Each structure stands twice: as structure tokens, then as C-alpha cells.
Amino acid sequence: xxxxxxxxxxxxxxxxxxxxxxxxxxxxxxxxxxxxxxxxxxxxxxxxxxxxxxxxxxxxxxxxxxxxxxxxxxxxxxxxxxxxxxxxxxxxxxxxxxxxxxxxxxxxxxxxxxxxxxxxxxxxxxxxxxxxxxxxxxxxxxxxxxxxxxxxxxxxxxxxxxxxxxxxxxxxxxxxxxxxxxxxxxxxxxxxxxxxxxxxxxxxxxxxxxxxxxxxxx
Ligand code: ATP
Numbered sequence: 532x533x534x535x536x537x538x539x540x541x542x543x544x545x546x547x548x549x550x551x552x553x554x555x556x557x558x559x560x561x562x563x564x565x566x567x568x569x570x571x572x573x574x575x576x577x578x579x580x581x582x583x584x585x586x587x588x589x590x591x592x593x594x595x596x597x598x599x600x601x602x603x604x605x606x607x608x609x610x611x612x613x614x615x616x617x618x619x620x621x622x623x624x625x626x627x628x629x630x631x632x633x634x635x636x637x638x639x640x641x642x643x644x645x646x647x648x649x650x651x652x653x654x655x656x657x658x659x660x661x662x663x664x665x666x667x668x669x670x671x672x673x674x675x676x677x678x679x680x681x682x683x684x685x686x687x688x689x690x691x692x693x694x695x696x697x698x699x700x701x702x703x704x705x706x707x708x709x710x711x712x713x714x715x716x717x718x719x720x721x722x723x724x725x726x727x728x729x730x731x732x733x734x735x736x737x738x739x740x741x742x743x744x745x746x747x748x749x
Contacts, residue, residue: 541697542633543572543667544610545642546622548717550588551596551742553734555715557607559669562710563642564606567667567694572642573610573629574601577620588747590614599737621655626663638701639664645674645707652681661689664702670709724748 545560552574560572574597578590594611601607612628613620622641630639641664643651648668651657660666666689677683691704720730725748731739742748 537636538698539638539701540570540636541567541638541640541665542629543567543569543640543642544575544626544629544664545572546575546577546613546625549574549576549593549597550717551593551720551734551738551747552600553715553717553720553730553738555713557600557735558713559710560607561604563667563669563708566708566710567640567697567706569606569640569697570637571606571608573608575610575613575625578613578616579619592741592745592747596738596741599741600735602737619655623654623656623659623663626660630663635701638697638699640667640697641665642667642669644669645671648686649677649682652685658685661703661705665697665700666705668705668707670707672712676707721748 543563545556545563547556549556556574560574563569564572576590576594576597591614594609594614597609601609610629612625616624626639626641633639641660643666645668648666651660654660676686686705689703689705691706694706694708696704696706715733720733723730723733724742
């Protein structure tokens with residue numbers, strides 16, 4: 532609970548491999564800022580993901596592309612903390628680190644895809660995530676919450692319906708946010724490039740220029 536009972540300023544963090552960042556990520560990020568009234572949202576590239584193979588593009592390049600993509604948009608930032616830490620990038624460590632940087636006037640909200648929520652109980656120290664942040668699940672068309680098991684119980688216990696909790700409590704709730712669906716994935720962008728086809732208009736021009744200058748994903 533917010534002891535001073537003054538409205539909190541919500542800060543969001545959106546983790547991913549961003550390999551590369553595309554308009555699906557960016558449009559979702561901006562809509563989240565507006566729907567949830569976030570002060571800003573940090574796109575946080577993962578250096579060494581715990582749940583998938585290390586991406587073929589370096590963390591440095593992926594972060595550089597995120598930085599180019601958000602330049603000039605005051606509500607979006609690139610957060611490089613996972614690049615600066617050794618070892619596997621556990622979300623709980625990043626959240627604790629970020630929480631320590633924010634003062635008590637801020638609440639912290641982590642964004643995750645609806646696909647990931649089904650497996651959240653496999654995350655490192657998953658039962659501590661809500662002690663540090665709220666979680667916003669991005670609802671994609673046709674998605675469903677788990678209806679039974681550990682994750683279903685956890686959702687039933689923590690689910691909130693209105694985003695005003697982000698202004699009231701520093702952490703502890705799960706929200707679901709529906710956004711404009713944009714059927715774009717980094718996998719598709721990489722495949723187009725590897726097959727000599729153009730991913731133009733699926734991602735910012737400055738990101739495509741970066742990819743082409745460095746001959747990434749060929
Ligand atoms: P890949 O195709 O390599 O698996 P991706 O396009 O799904 O990548 P990630 O970097 O893995 O991108 O995703 C980071 C976050 O962005 C995840 O929470 C994911 O659910 C979300 N996300 C990915 N694509 C979209 C999209 N088109 N619209 C909304 N959210 C997206």
C-alpha cells in the first residue's frame with residue numbers, strides 16, 4: 532500500500548529479446564503508456580535469456596536497435612541493465628534493481644505477453660515478482676488465461692480489473708490489457724532477411740538501416 536496515500540507515478544518495464552525490435556513491440560509500448568497512464572515504459576533487452584537459446588545477434592546490437600527505435604519518443608526508453616550484468620538475465624533481479632532506483636512515489640509494472648503467463652511458474656523466484664512489481668499481461672486475440680493449476684490460482688488471487696491500482700499500490704496486482712493486434716514477429720523479420728526479402732514497414736527505417744549496415748540476420 533502507498534503509505535502517503537498520494538497517487539503514485541507508474542513506471543513500466545517491457546522485457547524481451549528484441550531480435551530485432553519491430554512495430555508490434557513499439558506500437559504496444561506506446562498504447563500501454565497511454566492506456567495505463569505510465570510516466571514512461573522501459574524496453575529492456577535481455578542479454579542471456581533463461582528460457583531460450585542465446586540470439587544470434589549480440590545484446591549490444593539488439594539494444595542499439597531499441598535505442599534507435601525509441602529515440603525522440605519521450606515516453607519510451609531503452610533500459611540496458613541486463614547487458615551490464617554478468618550471467619543469466621533473471622527478471623526478478625532486474626525488477627529488484629530497478630525498484631531500488633525508483634523512489635517511493637513510483638509504482639513499478641512489468642509487461643509480459645499472454646503466451647508467457649502460462650509458464651510464469653517456471654521463472655526464477657516467480658512467487659516474488661508481485662512483491663516487487665505489478666504485472667500487465669498483453670492480451671492477444673484468441674488468448675485464454677489458464678483455468679486450473681498453480682498459475683490459475685495465482686491469477687485468481689492477484690487479478691485486478693482497473694489500472695488505478697498502478698496509481699495506488701507500488702506492486703502486487705495482475706492486469707490484463709487488450710491492445711491493437713499487429714501480426715509482426717521478430718522471427719518473421721529475421722526470416723525475410725535471411726531469404727533476401729524485405730521487412731520494410733514492419734520495423735522502423737532506422738532499425739532496418741542498422742541491420743543492413745552491419746549485415747545482420749543474413
Ligand atoms: P521472436 O519472434 O524472436 O520470438 P517476438 O517478436 O515475439 O520474437 P520478443 O522480443 O520475444 O519478440 O518479445 C518481447 C515481448 O513483446 C513479449 O512479451 C512478446 O509477447 C511481445 N510481443 C512480440 N511481438 C508482439 C506484437 N506483434 N504485438 C504485441 N506484443 C508483442
